[in-house]
Amino acid sequence: MSLNDLTGLTGEWLRGEGPRNDVVISTRVRLARNVRGYPFVPRLSAAQRAELSDLLRGGIHAISPGQDPFAYVDLSEATDLDRQVLVERHLISRQLAETDGSRGVAFSRSETVSLMINEEDHLRMQSIRSGFRLDEVWDEIDRIDDLLEQRFEYAFHPRFGYLTACPTNVGTGIRVSVMLHLPALKLTSEIERVLRAAKDMRLAVRGLFGEGTEATGDFFQISNQCTLGRSEREILDEFKTEIIPRIVDYESEARCALVRDRGVALDDKIWRSYGALCNARAISSEETLTHLSLLRLGSHLGRFDKLDLRATNEIFLMTQPAHLQKAMNARLSGEQRSVARAEFIRKRLGLN
Amino acid sequence: MSLNDLTGLTGEWLRGEGPRNDVVISTRVRLARNVRGYPFVPRLSAAQRAELSDLLRGGIHAISPGQDPFAYVDLSEATDLDRQVLVERHLISRQLAETDGSRGVAFSRSETVSLMINEEDHLRMQSIRSGFRLDEVWDEIDRIDDLLEQRFEYAFHPRFGYLTACPTNVGTGIRVSVMLHLPALKLTSEIERVLRAAKDMRLAVRGLFGEGTEATGDFFQISNQCTLGRSEREILDEFKTEIIPRIVDYESEARCALVRDRGVALDDKIWRSYGALCNARAISSEETLTHLSLLRLGSHLGRFDKLDLRATNEIFLMTQPAHLQKAMNARLSGEQRSVARAEFIRKRLGLN
Numbered sequence: 001m002s003l004n005d006l007t008g009l010t011g012e013w014l015r016g017e018g019p020r021n022d023v024v025i026s027t028r029v030r031l032a033r034n035v036r037g038y039p040f041v042p043r044l045s046a047a048q049r050a051e052l053s054d055l056l057r058g059g060i061h062a063i064s065p066g067q068d069p070f071a072y073v074d075l076s077e078a079t080d081l082d083r084q085v086l087v088e089r090h091l092i093s094r095q096l097a098e099t100d101g102s103r104g105v106a107f108s109r110s111e112t113v114s115l116m117i118n119e120e121d122h123l124r125m126q127s128i129r130s131g132f133r134l135d136e137v138w139d140e141i142d143r144i145d146d147l148l149e150q151r152f153e154y155a156f157h158p159r160f161g162y163l164t165a166c167p168t169n170v171g172t173g174i175r176v177s178v179m180l181h182l183p184a185l186k187l188t189s190e191i192e193r194v195l196r197a198a199k200d201m202r203l204a205v206r207g208l209f210g211e212g213t214e215a216t217g218d219f220f221q222i223s224n225q226c227t228l229g230r231s232e233r234e235i236l237d238e239f240k241t242e243i244i245p246r247i248v249d250y251e252s253e254a255r256c257a258l259v260r261d262r263g264v265a266l267d268d269k270i271w272r273s274y275g276a277l278c279n280a281r282a283i284s285s286e287e288t289l290t291h292l293s294l295l296r297l298g299s300h301l302g303r304f305d306k307l308d309l310r311a312t313n314e315i316f317l318m319t320q321p322a323h324l325q326k327a328m329n330a331r332l333s334g335e336q337r338s339v340a341r342a343e344f345i346r347k348r349l350g351l352n
Numbered sequence: 353m354s355l356n357d358l359t360g361l362t363g364e365w366l367r368g369e370g371p372r373n374d375v376v377i378s379t380r381v382r383l384a385r386n387v388r389g390y391p392f393v394p395r396l397s398a399a400q401r402a403e404l405s406d407l408l409r410g411g412i413h414a415i416s417p418g419q420d421p422f423a424y425v426d427l428s429e430a431t432d433l434d435r436q437v438l439v440e441r442h443l444i445s446r447q448l449a450e451t452d453g454s455r456g457v458a459f460s461r462s463e464t465v466s467l468m469i470n471e472e473d474h475l476r477m478q479s480i481r482s483g484f485r486l487d488e489v490w491d492e493i494d495r496i497d498d499l500l501e502q503r504f505e506y507a508f509h510p511r512f513g514y515l516t517a518c519p520t521n522v523g524t525g526i527r528v529s530v531m532l533h534l535p536a537l538k539l540t541s542e543i544e545r546v547l548r549a550a551k552d553m554r555l556a557v558r559g560l561f562g563e564g565t566e567a568t569g570d571f572f573q574i575s576n577q578c579t580l581g582r583s584e585r586e587i588l589d590e591f592k593t594e595i596i597p598r599i600v601d602y603e604s605e606a607r608c609a610l611v612r613d614r615g616v617a618l619d620d621k622i623w624r625s626y627g628a629l630c631n632a633r634a635i636s637s638e639e640t641l642t643h644l645s646l647l648r649l650g651s652h653l654g655r656f657d658k659l660d661l662r663a664t665n666e667i668f669l670m671t672q673p674a675h676l677q678k679a680m681n682a683r684l685s686g687e688q689r690s691v692a693r694a695e696f697i698r699k700r701l702g703l704n
Contacts, residue, residue, distance in 0.1 A: 264691055268633035275627030281620035339616055 011089045012111040013179070014313040018131015021309075022300040023248045025179040025219065026090075029137045029236075030126035031145055032164045032173035034155040040165040041118050049118055050102040056117045056152075060106045063147040070106040070115070081331075084322030090128065092116055113140060120165050121173075123148070132178070132248075134240045138232070161228065171228030176239050179208070180247060183218040183297045184254035187266075191220075194250055198222060203243065208289075217286070218293040222247070259301060270298035274306055277315075277345050282338040285320055288345065292316050307349070315348055363441045364463040365531070366665040370483015373661075374652040375600045377531040377571065378442075381489045381588075382478035383497055384516045384525035386507040392517040393470050401470060402454040408469045408504075412458045415499040422458040422467070433683075436674030442480065444468055465492060472517050473525075475500070484530070484600075486592045490584070513580065523580030528591050531560070532599060535570040535649045536606035539618075543572075546602055550574060555595065560641075569638070570645040574599070611653060622650035626658055629667075629697050634690040637672055640697065644668050659701070667700055 013026040034040060038052050057072060064070040075083055075096065083097040092105045096119040103118035116124040125148075127141035155163040162173040169175070185191040198205050206221040222243065224235050258266050273291035276283070292312050298304025299312065317323060319341045325332050328340050365378040386392060390404055409424060416422040427435055427448065435449040444457045448471040455470035468476040477500075479493040507515040514525040521527070537543040550557050558573040574595065576587050610618050625643035628635070644664050650656025651664065669675060671693045677684050680692050 264634055268694075271631035271633055272628055275631030276624055278630075279623035279627030281623055282616055342620075 011091075011317060013090050013128045013130055014317055015130040016309040016313050018129055018133050020248055021131040023181055023251045024132040024244065025181050026128055026130050027133050027137050028090075028126055028128040028177045028179070029134070029141050030124055030175050030177070031141055032121040032162065032169040032175075033123040033125065033145070033148070034163060034165070035122050036153040036155045038122065041120060041122065042165065044101075044118070046101060052122060053102040053104055053117050056115075056123060057104060057106070059148055059151040060115055060117075062151065063144065064106075065108070068108045068110050068112075070108055070113070072106045073104060075103045075105060076101065081322050081325055085326055088317065088320040088322050090114075093119060093124075095119060096124075112137075113144065115144070121169070132244060134176070134178075134236055138236055142232075168225065169227050171226075172230070172232050172235070174227055174232050174235060175223050176235055177206075177221050177223040178239065178244050179219060179221045180244075180251070181218055181293065181296060182220055182247070182251050183293050184258050185251050186218050187258060187269075188254050190250065190254055194247060195220075198243075198247075201243065202226060217289055218297075219289075255297070255301060259303075266301075267298075267303055270294045270304050274304065278349055278351055280342045280345070282335070283342045283345070284338055285341065288319050288341060289316060311348065315345055318348075319344060363443075363669060365442050365480045365482055366669055367482040368661040368665050370481055370485050372600055373483040375533055375603045376484040376596065377533055378480055378482050379485050379489050380442075380478055380480040380529045380531075381486070381493050382476055382527050382529070383493055384473040384514065384521040384527075385475040385477065385497070385500070386515060386517070387474050388505040388507045390474065393472060393474065394517065396453075396470070398453060404474060405454040405456055405469050408467075408475060409456060409458070411500055411503040412467055412469075414503065415496065416458075417460070420460045420462050420464075422460055422465070424456060424458045426456045428452070428454050428456075433674050433677055437678055440669065440672040440674050442466075445471060445476075447471060448476075464489075465496065467496070473521070484596060486528070486530075486588055490588055494584075520577065521579055523578075524582070524584050524587070526579050526584050526587060527575050528587060529558075529573050529575040530591065530596050531571060531573045532596075532603070533570055533645065533648060534572055534599070534603050535645050536610050537603050538570050539610060539621075540606050542602065542606055546599060547572070550595075550599075553595070554578060569641055570649075571641075607649070607653060611655075618653075619650075619655055622646045622656050626650075626656065630701055630703055632694045632697070634687070635694045635697070636690055637693065640671050640693060641668060663700065667697055670700075671696060 086092040087094055087097050091107050091114045096116050105114055105116050107114035112127055114126050125141055127137040129137050157163055161171040164170050164173055185194055195205050202225050204223045204225050208219045273294040277291050295304055295307055295312050299309055321337055324337055324341055332340055438444040439446055439449050443459050443466045448468050457466055457468050459466040464479055466478050477493055479489040481489050509515055513523040516522050516525055534543060537546055547557050554577050556575045556577050560571045625646040629643050647656055647659055647664050651661055673689055676689055676693055684692055
């Protein structure tokens with residue numbers, strides 16, 4: 001497939017649907033797997049790496065579902081820009097985009113499933129859905145894992161479980177990640193307390209693009225760090241019944257308090273953000289995100305009605321650096337991107 | 353007259369007309385005069401003060417021009433809010449608004465002439481016009497001065513000239529003040545150089561409300577400080593042919609340079625200001641002025657067309673604290689004013 005087909009869609013993780021989508025942006029489960037008989041990725045020779053790529057690609061192709069087939073992108077042949085587009089759509093990690101050597105990604109056209117080949121492990125499989133849908137994403141990726149396990153013998157140790165390149169993933173190899181939108185906790189400065197509690201529970205808190213990105217702005221990705229000594233079900237259940245509902249409740253309460261105690265200041269912030277997006281002639285992606293975050297909050301609180309959530313999400317995705325350059329069909333400097341981004345936004349808002 | 357009649361008009365000094373109105377907001381000449389036989393204001397008894405008020409009021413009434421008659425406001429009877437309205441319209445000084453005792457102001461309905469009674473001197477007479485119109489304002493106030501001099505004997509010394517309460521005004525008693533809009537010199541940080549040069553020339557640089565107000569924002573009032581040892585004509589000529597044209601040229605050059613070198617950043621600033629005015633739910637008068645200054649610049653540079661100068665000026669005047677409260681017909685706290693101001697602006701911009 002051509003990546004140009006992608007850039008017009010919103011992608012699954014930003015669809016803005018699913019339970020508790022007022023706070024939960026997306027739910028993701030990923031599994032780390034390695035094929036027995038091959039060294040871990042850092043120790044693969046170039047030839048082994050290519051061989052393994054082909055092997056995994058073939059297996060994935062064979063299990064590609066008819067109703068939502070996998071597309072495959074050979075990342076060693078893709079341009080920088082195309083790889084960056086995939087990162088911005090959360091279909092591959094930054095790490096996979098930036099390393100060298102034979103590697104690739106298969107993903108469903110709906111963008112709910114993505115299977116990375118030769119990332120940190122031979123196979124990194126994720127299912128992602130907008131909203132809080134742990135069971136759905138787990139069921140989907142578990143099914144794909146089962147299908148692939150019929151084709152490959154995974155590196156597995158009877159006592160430790162699945163073996164992985166990094167010891168932190170040994171065991172179940174599972175990582176549950178929930179992307180949360182917590183603007184009210186941020187505005188009321190209660191976020192620090194929540195993040196401290198998360199760290200005490202040995203949860204990782206990251207930014208919008210996962211590992212290696214800081215939790216800036218109002219978006220926080222909460223993930224488990226331990227994968228050993230507990231079953232997938234135990235980890236999932238804790239997220240489903242305790243961790244996430246609790247944070248979602250905190251955020252909801254903070255939103256109520258904001259509306260009650262600081263309604264005018266809140267509206268002022270929200271509408272000024274809209275004003276900035278409507279009128280800026282140059283704007284960074286960080287600033288855009290800050291404003292969109294407030295519009296999203298305003299929409300969910302019924303205090304802002306100029307832009308629906310879908311449009312908000314589309315602007316967010318399409319104004320990221322690689323998507324913007326794809327849309328403009330040009331390589332742009334940071335300054336040029338700021339101008340193009342402002343133009344894109346005004347156009348999307350029906351201005352200009 | 354009722355001050356309620358005033359609050360709907362723009363007033364002369366903000367009319368936005370006259371030569372070089374792209375840079376020169378208004379031109380003003382004021383004369384300080386005292387009536388022989390009475391002590392200066394600080395030493396007047398209450399009874400003398402009242403007597404002098406009546407005397408001057410009567411004389412002023414007698415010379416009131418038929419086509420643009422004077423209104424008179426007895427400031428000792430006016431409310432705080434009404435006095436503040438007059439300050440915001442530049443019809444009286446802050447000092448006259450805030451002191452006690454018998455005092456008043458006569459002003460023409462066009463608001464070009466205002467005659468303050470018992471301010472620092474017995475009589476402070478000003479003529480003000482929008483744009484750069486030194487000859488007009490001088491001719492007007494000189495004529496009124498002549499008419500009053502036929503009715504009152506001014507305190508005058510053959511060697512020193514007109515005698516005034518403060519020695520700085522002795523001599524001609526003239527102060528020439530030109531209000532300049534210098535956003536480009538401010539943006540390019542060249543303003544400091546200009547202000548230093550002005551001070552070297554013994555000019556006073558003040559803010560939007562004259563004496564005792566700081567030159568904040570983009571508006572600067574340039575006035576002479578010496579009134580002794582030079583004729584009115586010499587002082588006026590220096591303003592007319594040297595001081596003001598030179599600063600106006602500097603500002604014009606700075607605007608050209610801004611457009612040439614930083615056009616996008618300039619447009620970004622201008623349009624974001626418009627966005628803030630259109631969308632804020634609470635806004636201070638200082639912030640309002642900052643934005644209006646940029647819109648004014650944008651209009652004159654042909655880079656902004658959403659609001660004409662008249663509307664810009666009207667918003668500026670009407671959103672000042674006293675005008676706002678008059679318009680809302682209510683006493684408002686600072687916080688309430690911010691909300692009311694934002695509402696007024698959105699309404700005036702055709703939004704809401």
